[in-house]
Amino acid sequence: MSLTGKNILTIDCEDFLELPAFKDLKHNADLNKMIDNQVSAILKELHDANDTKATFFIVGEIAKRNPDLVKRIKEKGHQLGSHSLKHKKAYKLTKSEFESDLKESLQQISKASGEVVECYRAPMWSYKPKMKWFWDVLSKNKIKYDSSIFPISSMMYGNPKALRIIHRINGIVEIPPSTFRILGINIPFSGGIYFRILPYGIIKYFIRRLRKKCNQPIIMYFHPWELDPKLVKIRKISPLYKFVLYHNTKNSMKKFRKLINDFDFTSIEEYSEISV
Ligand SMILES: [Zn+2]
Secondary structure (H helix, E strand, O other), X not given: OOOOOEEEEEEEEOOHHHOHHHOOOOOOOOHHHHHHHHHHHHHHHHHHOOOOOOEEEEOHHHHHHXXXXXXXXXXXXXXXXXXXXXXXXXXXXXHHHHHHHHHHXXXXXXXXXXXXXXXXXXXXXXXXXXXXXXXXXXXHOOOOEEXXXXXXXXXXXXXXXXXXXXXXXXXXXXXXXXXXXXXXXXXEXXXXXXXXXXXXXXXXXHHHHHHHHHOOOOEEEEOHHXXXXXXXXXXXXXXHHHHHHHOOHHHHHHHXXXXXXXXXXXXXXXXXXXXX
């Protein structure tokens, strides 16, 4: 059932145990098996929800390690994007380091899928306005769509002054995750910990109100690990990380299922085709 028009669904494919919270963790977990199970569960949910399509931003190292997974995502009709090579924050790289990171990630994803990659999302929304070269490097590497700017104020990322709707920056289409504005403050709700904390009724209300007010697609983002009800438990992490990474992961797949059945979602590519 569709409560509004088409919206955009994005999935950031990254390894849970490679996140900064676990940088000192020694493990012998099978990362391929973990990401494979998590992504397969999402592919099944999308198929069951009227064959919903999404854009999968993939870490290049995963494509290198597990080309079959990338191929499978593509064969199901989803769009592929880059989520960097090793999930390192973009603002910590120099221009040339960023460019070689981007290039190799694009190569790995294309090699695995045979597809030209036109979308990019920086790990952990790590774009900063001082990175003036960012847009030139993306253009030079044939990126048409970027989704690296979260228009919120938070401890770790975001720019509350950034535009909240789809817009162009130096010719590249910028697709920011949706936010709901209350009393001049942009409230995040469209993925990650925000989606897991908020009751589904509030998320549904935000989506309907925003659609009515702006007539723009809602842009949502998810990580395969946060939709894993059996997410591996690592105890030795700070209480803050514990909260951010684990809060409500047990129930988030159920919530995700409701979302993709209540609203119409598609990939960036498909959305662009129908809206142009
Ligand atoms: Zn990420």
